[in-house]
Amino acid sequence: xxxxxxxxxxxxxxxxxxxxxxxxxxxxxxxxxxxxxxxxxxxxxxxxxxxxxxxxxxxxxxxxxxxxxxxxxxxxxxxxxxxxxxxxxxxxxxxxxxxxxxxxxxxxxxxxxxxxxxxxxxxxxxxxxxxxxxxxxxxxxxxxxxxxxxxxxxxxxxxxxxxxxxxxxxxxxxxxxxxxxxxxxxxxxxxxxxxxxxxxxxxxxxxxxxxxxxxxxxxxxxxxxxxxxxxxxxxxxxxx
Amino acid sequence: xxxxxxxxxxxxxxxxxxxxxxxxxxxxxxxxxxxxxxxxxxxxxxxxxxxxxxxxxxxxxxxxxxxxxxxxxxxxxxxxxxxxxxxxxxxxxxxxxxxxxxxxxxxx
Numbered sequence: 001x002x003x004x005x006x007x008x009x010x011x012x013x014x015x016x017x018x019x020x021x022x023x024x025x026x027x028x029x030x031x032x033x034x035x036x037x038x039x040x041x042x043x044x045x046x047x048x049x050x051x052x053x054x055x056x057x058x059x060x061x062x063x064x065x066x067x068x069x070x071x072x073x074x075x076x077x078x079x080x081x082x083x084x085x086x087x088x089x090x091x092x093x094x095x096x097x098x099x100x101x102x103x104x105x106x107x108x109x110x111x112x113x114x115x116x117x118x119x120x121x122x123x124x125x126x127x128x129x130x131x132x133x134x135x136x137x138x139x140x141x142x143x144x145x146x147x148x149x150x151x152x153x154x155x156x157x158x159x160x161x162x163x164x165x166x167x168x169x170x171x172x173x174x175x176x177x178x179x180x181x182x183x184x185x186x187x188x189x190x191x192x193x194x195x196x197x198x199x200x201x202x203x204x205x206x207x208x209x210x211x212x213x214x215x216x217x218x219x220x221x222x223x224x225x226x227x228x229x230x231x232x233x234x235x236x237x238x239x240x
Numbered sequence: 241x242x243x244x245x246x247x248x249x250x251x252x253x254x255x256x257x258x259x260x261x262x263x264x265x266x267x268x269x270x271x272x273x274x275x276x277x278x279x280x281x282x283x284x285x286x287x288x289x290x291x292x293x294x295x296x297x298x299x300x301x302x303x304x305x306x307x308x309x310x311x312x313x314x315x316x317x318x319x320x321x322x323x324x325x326x327x328x329x330x331x332x333x334x335x336x337x338x339x340x341x342x343x344x345x346x347x348x
Contacts, residue, residue, distance in 0.1 A: 033296060035335050095335035098347030164267060173309045178267050
C-alpha cells in the first residue's frame, strides 16, 4: 500500500502536474498575448517540483521515513507558488484582457491548482486520523477539478483552430474564423453547470452526504454531455 | 500602426491597400492585421507592391495563413502588380503597436 501511495503521488505531481505546467506555460502567454514572461519563476517551479519528487520517490521507495514529508511538501508548494506567480504575471502583462469562456475555465482550473494539494497536505499530515473521504477528495479534486476543467476550457481554444486549419484551403482567404466553429455561449453554460456541480460533489464527498452529491452529479453529467455534443459538432464540420 | 504620408505620390494607393488589408483578420484574436500593427511597411512602385509585415510571435501557428491572406488581398486589389510579402521580426512585435481601436476591442 505504501508503494501504491508513492506511485499515485508521483504520477499526479510528476506526470500530470508537470505536463500541465509545461503545456500551459506555452499556451497561456500565447492566448493572452502576454508582453512579459517571467521565465525565472517557471525555471524555479521546475527545479522545486522535480527536487520534491526525487526526494519523495527516493524516500518512499528506499527509506520510508516520515520526517521528510514536511520538506517535500514545502518544496512542492513553493514550486506551485512560483508557477502561479508566472501565470499571474502573464495575465497582468496581457494585451488581451477580454477572456472567452475557454480561457476563463483555464484560469479557474489553474487558480484552483492548490485545492487538491491542500487536501493532500491534510491527508499526509493527519494520515492516521484522516478519514478516507479526504483522500478521495484529493484524487477527485485533482482529476475532476483541475485536469477536467483545464481540458474542458482548452478544448475550445485548440480544437476549433485545428479544425479551421483543416477546413481552410490553401491560397484562399478564410470566410470563417475559428470562433465561428463553436458556440461561445454554450461553453459559458457548460462552465456554469460544471463548476457548481464539481463543488457540490466535492462537498458531498467531504461531508459524506449523498444528497449533496446527487445534484452535483446531475450538473456535471449535463455539462459533460454538452461538452461531448459540442466537440462532436465541431469535429463534424470536417465532414462537410 | 504605420502612418501614411499624405504628400506621398502613392498615398491613395497605399490607403486603399491598407483598407483592404484591414479585412484580413488574425484567426485567434479576430482583430485585423492593420489594427494589430502587424503591417510594418507598404511600398508601391510602377508594377510592384512590397509589404513588410511581422507576426505576434515567431511561433505563430497561423503564420502561413496570414502571409497568404495578405498576399491574396494585395493581389486582388492590385491585379497586374507583382506582390512581395516579407516577414520580419525586427523590430519584435509588441502590444504597443496595436491601434487605439484594436486595444479597445481586446479590452485593454
